Amino acid sequence: MKRSKVIMVLSLLVIAISAFAWTNELSRISVDGNKFVNEEGETIVFKGLNIADPDRLVKEGQWKPKxxxxLAGWGAxxxxxxxxxxxxxxxxxDDYLKxxxxxIEWAKAxxxxxxxxxxxxxxxRTDLYQADMYDTSMRETLRFWYTVSRRYADEPAVALYEVFxxxxxxxxxxxxxxxxxxSNMVMDIINVIRANSPDAIPLVGGFNWAYDLTPVSDNPIPAxxxxxVAHPYPQKREKPWVEKWEKDFGFVAENYPLIATEIGYMYPEQKGAHIPCLGDEEYGNTxxxxxxxxxxxxxxxxxxxDWSPQLIKDWDYTPTRAGELFKEAM
Known part of the structure; x- marks a missing residue:
């Protein structure tokens, strides 16, 4: 049996044994104008962290409650x-859903x-993707959201569904x-999600690797x-940034909830350094x-x-310089 398959089997055994031992229920999130709010009507501003694909974390032996x-200890x-x-x-x-x-249970805890x-x-639309790992299709995308939205329709902790x-x-x-x-493709995805999970909040990114939301000004998604969503890495625009961010995506926050589901920066000498992520603390603070x-x-x-731009240096969770900044910001 291949090593990856052995890891999968062992991981699923651990999951089955662990069951659902934690029940830290969270208030359901909804949209109120341009804000995320909880069931008490309180505005929620999310500040959090991306992790790697659970598949990678299983294979690295890092898919665990710790x-x-x-993440929570950093303030996320x-x-x-x-x-x-x-x-x-x-x-x-079936196995990925496990x-x-x-x-989700570890997050809720x-x-x-x-x-x-x-x-x-x-x-x-054309079924052409940046690398093999991203290859999908509209049919597979719709099937994924049909499956996921049915699975977590009654789980308030699963607050947001980023459609693509x-x-x-x-x-x-x-x-x-x-x-x-x-917009038409996104509406097909949203309609599938909503039919199976009426309370779900779909997240929609714009063009240019989810950076450019300027079409929303005249032609918002009709939902x-x-x-x-915006992904404003430092090299998407030259300094001064703020006036350009406002024009490219920030204006959306006047009328809709806006969440930058990816931000980050790194130095040229770091592992995996690449455009558009090269930056420093000036970007992070700004x-x-x-x-x-x-x-x-x-x-x-x-x-x-290993994935970049990194927030940690090792699996002891030692923060990089970017990690230190975002940890402090949370």
């Missing part, structure tokens, strides 16, 4: 779980809400995609009770201050020593 304890109130289409297929939906079940993110990058991680045409290399086409002033929620990428 991870979620550490939400965790984003990125589900790669390739990993979803490798495990099969991983999600476990992660620490008082953390959960974003489930269909983590693909590319053009869902990063829509992009890769500067035209992946074909064309208009905002109207994207109620949704929120929009963007967290901007979000604080506008009431925008955010989730830093990524709580992993």
């Amino acid at each position: 991870l979620f304890e550490e 109130n939400i965790v984003r779980l990125p589900v790669h289409p390739g990993a979803w297929r490798e495990w099969g939906s 991983l999600l079940d476990q992660g 620490e008082g953390l809400y959960v974003i489930i993110d269909w983590h693909s990058i590319g053009n869902l 991680n990063e829509p992009t045409t890769f500067n035209g290399q992946l074909g064309t995609l208009s905002w109207d086409q994207w 109620e009770n949704i929120a929009y 963007i967290t201050t901007y979000f604080e002033e506008k009431g925008i929620s955010w989730v830093a990428w990524v709580f992993d020593p």
